[in-house]
Amino acid sequence: MSVLRESDRGVPREDPREDTRARIEQAALELFTAAGFEQVTIEEIAAAAGTSRRTFFRTVGGKADAVWGDFDGHVDRLATLLDRSGEDVPVLTAVLAAYVEANDYAPGDLPVLRQRMRLILTEPALQAHSQLRYADVDRVVAGYVARRCGQSPTSLVPRLVATATRAAATTAFEAWLSGDVPSLAEALRTAFGQLAEGFPGLR
Amino acid sequence: MSVLRESDRGVPREDPREDTRARIEQAALELFTAAGFEQVTIEEIAAAAGTSRRTFFRTVGGKADAVWGDFDGHVDRLATLLDRSGEDVPVLTAVLAAYVEANDYAPGDLPVLRQRMRLILTEPALQAHSQLRYADVDRVVAGYVARRCGQSPTSLVPRLVATATRAAATTAFEAWLSGDVPSLAEALRTAFGQLAEGFPGLR
DNA sequence: ACGGTAGGGGCACCGGGTGCCACGGGCAAC
């Protein structure tokens, strides 16, 4: 439900709930990577995490959700970044900057991110599920664009910008995964650049 | 598997296979629209179509697939249209034209199309599943762009164009469904126009 | 009359997901 912070009152509280969650997510990630998403059963993940099938569903919600970590927090961060962006910077630039900063992971976190994204972009079931997660991102971006343009979040341009930028971000992730590009931020800038220039040379 | 045409040798051949398929798809569409995708069980659809659960899976493949009709044929048509497009017309223009022509339905087919798209864009499970179907479209478009640009279909620009144009098409469908736009073709042209111009006013 | 084949149905089974209840440990109030 809520994003728990370990920094409450200085002492890391060792929340049992978050502890089992971490164990489950780590076990799921390893097993999925090793054997493939479909081949691994919940029971196997639960066993590897030292818990039960029932607890798995209670703590991570579902098989596909085990891969996403705290994605709600990620979306919240993106929303905050967009809220804080100045009125003078162009809309597309602001969206790009928010995407770049929201995905500015510490070097130590990159391996896990690679593992997550490889699964999400490769495994069909996860690829399908991702649409539901990305819909949250789209809503946030569409809302921002709508505010900046004085339009309804459900009208064409805000939604188009949201889905197109998200498509660009996804493509950037793919390029980053295949190693064709130095960094994730660079891939994002390249993709957004192409988008903002209307694909020069293709018109 | 294959797209059967009733126009072989003048007499409508009454293919039993295609007949039950049509009954199942119609029953599924009606029940999903009336009660919601999750609420309807396969057994109910099979009963309404006058057949069995087992036959349902054999003929339409799965619950989500029952909504899509002959989408493979749709993708094939799109590929053919792109193949036939001239070398002189700009890439983005060719993709737009192919999308418009592939989605140029007869007026009588529009109600069913509305019903299908409303379900696909509204029901979460179908929204998720759609990603797998759209991936086929993306592969076709990315392949075309790659051919025109002399790049690999897996490199950034072809994939970006494919996902971005498909995002634009989806947004156009949403706008068409909400009635904010006169026709589907018009919505597609508007969305592609915004995309090709790099969202003027937002940079 | 014969065998082949294809569409269909029945059945058992697997795995994801949920509701319900029961257990056990920590923790406050008495």
Added chain:
DNA sequence: GTTGCCCGTGGCACCCGGTGCCCCTACCGT
């Protein structure tokens, strides 16, 4: 200390989507 509560957890039963396997039946050509 004892009581009572809450919360994380586990076990169980159940539903439903999906698949493999076998059998039935109708239609086909010979």
